[in-house]
Amino acid sequence: MYSELCIEDRFLLRFWQCERPSELVKLAKVQFKHEPSFNFQEAIRKCLDHPLTKQFPPGTAYLRKLLKEVVLLAESEGSEVTEDIATPYSETLLQPEQDEGWTYKSFCYGDPHVFSQHFWRGRGNSPCPGVQGGSITLRLAQNLFEGSTGCHEWEAGFFLAEYLLNHPDLVKGKRVLELGCGAGLLGVILQRLGVGSACLTDGDDQTLRNCLHNLHINGAEGPAIQVKHMQWEDCHAEPCDILLGADILYDPEPFPVLVPLIGEFVRAGAEIYICTKIRQGATFAAFHQLVQDTGLRAENITCRSRDSLPVQFLECLPLQHQHQELVMHRVCCSAA
Incomplete structure (x- = not known):
C-alpha cells in the first residue's frame, strides 16, 4: 500500500x-x-x-x-x-x-487514495473519521524517561488499533474495557467505530489526564467514552463484551494479578484481545505458562502481512520499524 x-x-x-x-x-x-x-x-x-x-x-x-x-x-x-x-x-x-516536554504527532489511516484526495485538496484535517480513513493527533511526551510511559506512542497500540479498524464489527455497539489506555489511541478508534460504551482505564493520573486531552482534540468525547483510574489489584471483572490490552505484558511482576483478572473476564463471557511487543522471550514465556496454569489459552491471531489489510496506518513509523516483533493474542478458556 x-x-x-x-x-x-x-x-x-x-x-x-x-x-x-x-x-x-x-x-x-x-x-x-x-x-x-x-x-x-x-x-x-x-x-x-x-x-x-x-x-x-x-x-x-x-x-x-x-x-x-x-x-x-x-x-x-x-x-x-x-x-x-x-x-x-x-x-x-x-x-x-x-x-x-510534550509534542503533537499525527497519524493517518485508511486508503492512500482517500488520504491524497482529502489532505492535499483541502477537504479537512480529519477526512471520513471512521473506518474508511482519518487522522488521529496525539499529545505525547518526548522523553521516555520523563512523565509516565503511558504518554508515549507504543507500537502495540497501533497494531491493535489497526486490527480493530479491519474488524469493526468486533466492537461496534459493544461494551469495551481497555486495560492501560495510554495516550488514548484506542479510545479514539473505538469512538469512531461506534462502540456501545468504552471504559478506558489506567493506574497513572498523568496518563489519564493526557488521554482525556487527546480524546478532546480528536472529538472523541461523549457519554459512551469513560476514562477511569484503575489498579489491577483492586479490579474485578466488570460487565463488558470485549477486553483490550496493548503492551501490558512488558513487566512480569504484575502477572500474578493480571492473569487471574483476565481469567475473571473470560469466565464472565468477555472476549480478550492483547497485543504485545516481544522484548524478552522469558517474560513472554512466563505469561504463557501462567495463562495455562490458570486454565486459559492464548491463541495467536497475528496477521504478518499488513499489505493485505484494507485499512492501514499509512507510513506509520512505529509499525514500519517494529512490525515483526508484535504479536496479537485472543485469550479464552483452554477448552474453547
Missing part, C-alpha cells in the same frame, strides 16, 4: 510523526533525483502550510533542526534557500531554548 503514496504524501505523513530530520534528508536524496534541494524545500513548505500542522504544530526544537537540515542541503548544492524556508527557520532561531 505504501508504494501507492506519492512522495509528497510520504513527507507529510513522516513530518507529522516528527521523523528524524536526517531521515527526511535521506528520503529527499533518494526520491528527488532532479534538484533535490528545491523539491525538498517545496515538500517541507507544503507540510508547514497544511491546516493540521498549523493547528497542532510540532515543537520548536524539532522545526529548528528540520529547517536547519533543509538549509544545509541547499547550501551543499549551491542552491538558493527559498523565503518559505528562510523565514520560519529565522523565527525558530529567535525563539528561546526551552525544554519541550
Whole structure:
C-alpha cells in the first residue's frame, strides 16, 4: 500500500510523526533525483502550510533542526534557500531554548487514495473519521524517561488499533474495557467505530489526564467514552463484551494479578484481545505458562502481512520499524 503514496504524501505523513530530520534528508536524496534541494524545500513548505500542522504544530526544537537540515542541503548544492524556508527557520532561531516536554504527532489511516484526495485538496484535517480513513493527533511526551510511559506512542497500540479498524464489527455497539489506555489511541478508534460504551482505564493520573486531552482534540468525547483510574489489584471483572490490552505484558511482576483478572473476564463471557511487543522471550514465556496454569489459552491471531489489510496506518513509523516483533493474542478458556 505504501508504494501507492506519492512522495509528497510520504513527507507529510513522516513530518507529522516528527521523523528524524536526517531521515527526511535521506528520503529527499533518494526520491528527488532532479534538484533535490528545491523539491525538498517545496515538500517541507507544503507540510508547514497544511491546516493540521498549523493547528497542532510540532515543537520548536524539532522545526529548528528540520529547517536547519533543509538549509544545509541547499547550501551543499549551491542552491538558493527559498523565503518559505528562510523565514520560519529565522523565527525558530529567535525563539528561546526551552525544554519541550510534550509534542503533537499525527497519524493517518485508511486508503492512500482517500488520504491524497482529502489532505492535499483541502477537504479537512480529519477526512471520513471512521473506518474508511482519518487522522488521529496525539499529545505525547518526548522523553521516555520523563512523565509516565503511558504518554508515549507504543507500537502495540497501533497494531491493535489497526486490527480493530479491519474488524469493526468486533466492537461496534459493544461494551469495551481497555486495560492501560495510554495516550488514548484506542479510545479514539473505538469512538469512531461506534462502540456501545468504552471504559478506558489506567493506574497513572498523568496518563489519564493526557488521554482525556487527546480524546478532546480528536472529538472523541461523549457519554459512551469513560476514562477511569484503575489498579489491577483492586479490579474485578466488570460487565463488558470485549477486553483490550496493548503492551501490558512488558513487566512480569504484575502477572500474578493480571492473569487471574483476565481469567475473571473470560469466565464472565468477555472476549480478550492483547497485543504485545516481544522484548524478552522469558517474560513472554512466563505469561504463557501462567495463562495455562490458570486454565486459559492464548491463541495467536497475528496477521504478518499488513499489505493485505484494507485499512492501514499509512507510513506509520512505529509499525514500519517494529512490525515483526508484535504479536496479537485472543485469550479464552483452554477448552474453547
